[in-house]
Amino acid sequence: MSERVIRKSWDDIKPRQEVLDALDDVADEELERDIREDPDVAPILDEAWFRDAELLPARKMPVSLRLDPDILAFFKNQGPGYQTRINGVLRRYMEAVQRQERG
Template identity: 60%
Template sequence: MTKSSKTDWSRLAQQDDQQIDTSDIAELGEDFFRQAELRVPAKQAVTIRLDADVLAWFKEQGTGYQTRINQLLRQYMQAQQRHR
């Protein structure tokens, strides 16, 4: 998901919406939303062997544990790609 960002996310998170300068962001009109398409990357079902405690920990975090595992694997993949 993620390239390095120069955004000060912690400062931004402390601001109210009214304090955030959005003057350089174009308004999205009706045409944009009428033509917009949701594109979800294709997922592939796989069998993976994980240590029982690792899987239990992810499941304890609640629904979406497979998505979180995928996100962590993606972050690792992207970090490795940046180092090459």
């Protein structure tokens, strides 16, 4: 299998001067506003971001819970992590009820 090589000169690929001039005309404030309003922009990970980051939730609390045998079998048959999956189902239910209560 032969590879097709395409050669280009610097004149073919260097940025055109009119594009560079247009970028120079954009004010810093306008660029900063566009960045703030862009929903796809990644957060700036500066010292303040790390200071204000949410702490991880507390460890889960061990409880004794009575479940119907078929419910427990269903989750256990899913393999390791069944308790985490049960917790996830309960969390989604809790969040749905809270959303309804808020209206």
